[in-house]
Amino acid sequence: VVPLIPRFPERAFDVGIAESHAIDMCAGMAKTGLRPFATIYSTFLQRGFDQVFQEVALQQLPVRFCMDRAGLVGGDGAVHHGFLDVAYLRSFPKMVLTAAIDEPSLRAALEFMRTHDDGPSAVRYPRDTVPEVDDAQPTPPFELGKARLLAPGSDLAILAYGFPVNHALEARRRLADEGYSVAVYDARFAKPLDEDLILRLAREHEVLITVEEGAVGGFGAFVLHML
Numbered sequence: 001v002v003p004l005i006p007r008f009p010e011r012a013f014d015v016g017i018a019e020s021h022a023i024d025m026c027a028g029m030a031k032t033g034l035r036p037f038a039t040i041y042s043t044f045l046q047r048g049f050d051q052v053f054q055e056v057a058l059q060q061l062p063v064r065f066c067m068d069r070a071g072l073v074g075g076d077g078a079v080h081h082g083f084l085d086v087a088y089l090r091s092f093p094k095m096v097l098t099a100a101i102d103e104p105s106l107r108a109a110l111e112f113m114r115t116h117d118d119g120p121s122a123v124r125y126p127r128d129t130v131p132e133v134d135d136a137q138p139t140p141p142f143e144l145g146k147a148r149l150l151a152p153g154s155d156l157a158i159l160a161y162g163f164p165v166n167h168a169l170e171a172r173r174r175l176a177d178e179g180y181s182v183a184v185y186d187a188r189f190a191k192p193l194d195e196d197l198i199l200r201l202a203r204e205h206e207v208l209i210t211v212e213e214g215a216v217g218g219f220g221a222f223v224l225h226m227l
Contacts, residue, residue, distance in 0.1 A: 019044050023051035030061040042067040042082025056120050057092035063120050064113040070124030071213035087217035090191045094119030097190040099162030102131050104139035112142035126163045145192035153183035157201045160211035161187040161219040168211050190219045
């Protein structure tokens with residue numbers, strides 16, 4: 001992988017651990033018509049809370065936030081756990097929230113964000129091993145507020161957000177051994193939600209389970225509130 005800054009010295013900037021400044025700078029870039037991506041650890045984006053709200057969201061500027069180490073991060077320690085981003089970012093006007101489940105979906109999410117100019121957007125991805133990709137099932141483009149069916153099923157449905165989709169697929173395999181038919185969906189978006197799909201899943205399945213890696217007030221709470 002070619003490092004970004006040496007390859008694009010006039011397009012990539014390292015501001016150090018100055019998250020608030022980084023967001024302000026990206027807001028200024030967006031104001032001039034550029035399409036900036038702010039790459040910040042999920043937990044440290046909290047240091048720029050005011051800037052995300054006042055400089056970006058209130059002005060509906062298309063700054064793209066790439067949130068590394070979303071979820072639990074193991075040996076990095078408690079201050080690096082990124083479990084609050086979904087809960088607080090969803091409160092901002094015009095904010096669009098996405099999550100990646102593997103490398104192809106991250107690429108697809110970034111491409112969606114690149115062309116989304118109607119306000120800010122964010123993608124979360126974990127500090128974890130990249131899972132094997134099923135080449136027989138190509139990753140479709142992201143469509144605003146639309147989930148993706150990964151595996152059909154009739155008894156219960158799992159709607160998972162972000163990397164835990166991979167755990168949901170493993171749970172599906174185990175439950176199949178016990179005779180259960182389980183549908184698994186990659187939610188893709190926490191805002192906006194795929195409301196038509198969620199209502200249909202709630203009607204057609206005895207049980208609807210949401211799966212995520214975050215705090216109270218996250219994806220599952222949004223689904224419950226919508227229902």
